[in-house]
Amino acid sequence: QSALTQPASVSGSPGQSITISCTGTSSDVGGYNYVSWYQQHPGKAPKFIIYEVNSRPSGVPDRFSGSKSGNTASLTISGLQAEDEADYYCSSYTRSSTLVVFGGGTKLTVL
Amino acid sequence: QLQLQESGPGLVKPSETLSLTCTVSGGSVSSSSHYWGWIRQPPGKGLEWIGSIYSSGTTYYNPSLKSRVTISVDTSKNRFSLKLSSVTAADTAVYYCARPMYSSSLQPFDYWGQGTLVTVSS
Numbered sequence: 001q002s003a004l005t006q007p008a009s010v011s012g013s014p015g016q017s018i019t020i021s022c023t024g025t026s027s028d029v030g031g032y033n034y035v036s037w038y039q040q041h042p043g044k045a046p047k048f049i050i051y052e053v054n055s056r057p058s059g060v061p062d063r064f065s066g067s068k069s070g071n072t073a074s075l076t077i078s079g080l081q082a083e084d085e086a087d088y089y090c091s092s093y094t095r096s097s098t099l100v101v102f103g104g105g106t107k108l109t110v111l
Numbered sequence: 112q113l114q115l116q117e118s119g120p121g122l123v124k125p126s127e128t129l130s131l132t133c134t135v136s137g138g139s140v141s142s143s144s145h146y147w148g149w150i151r152q153p154p155g156k157g158l159e160w161i162g163s164i165y166s167s168g169t170t171y172y173n174p175s176l177k178s179r180v181t182i183s184v185d186t187s188k189n190r191f192s193l194k195l196s197s198v199t200a201a202d203t204a205v206y207y208c209a210r211p212m213y214s215s216s217l218q219p220f221d222y223w224g225q226g227t228l229v230t231v232s233s
Contacts (some may be wrong), residue, residue: 046158046207047223057212057221099171099217100163102157102159
């Protein structure tokens with residue numbers, strides 16, 4: 001069982017917006033602004049798309065945004081495009097001995 | 112441009128030791144002041160951080176694997192390695208090497224290798 005909880009799947013139509021949640025505890029998501037998000041297409045390595053809750057690396061479209069409230073972080077993708085169909089993982093620093101934790105992943109389907 | 116490439120056997124027998132190497136190009140494992148990490152992903156499942164090493168040799172391991180994991184660095188060959196002992200079928204996974212974006216930080220990971228599938232089977 002993953003340390004961070006994500007919904008198994010979400011879906012949306014092209015042009016719509018979707019939000020993926022990532023729930024942790026005060027020891028990880030809630031206690032630090034070190035939440036990151038990764039996008040993974042089938043057979044590919046994860047790609048880093050959000051860091052420090054709401055910052056985007058260079059080259060990541062501004063359709064991708066992050067936020068956090070309490071122990072839950074969220075990834076929002078606006079203006080959905082077909083190429084956004086992928087698995088998405090959240091991650092956080094944790095003050096537990098595990099140090100780095102990931103969510104179980106969310107499969108995004110673009111209808 | 113930094114590139115990471117995993118290499119090693121794709122098939123390991125149960126109870127034996129899994130050994131993988133990550134070769135770094137476009138950067139130096141010794142001079143970059145970064146940690147270098149290993150992450151794995153069982154087929155159809157999520158990501159799991161295995162551990163990380165600094166160029167000085169300082170290591171951090173996931174407690175769930177700590178008793179079986181050794182990560183080392185070879186600065187002369189610009190690479191770092193993973194050994195996982197006493198493997199079982201549960202260790203079957205794609206193994207990734209990766210580097211965090213910040214120096215002296217364990218995450219987030221901005222550079223990843225392509226991953227290598229290791230199957231544990233007799």
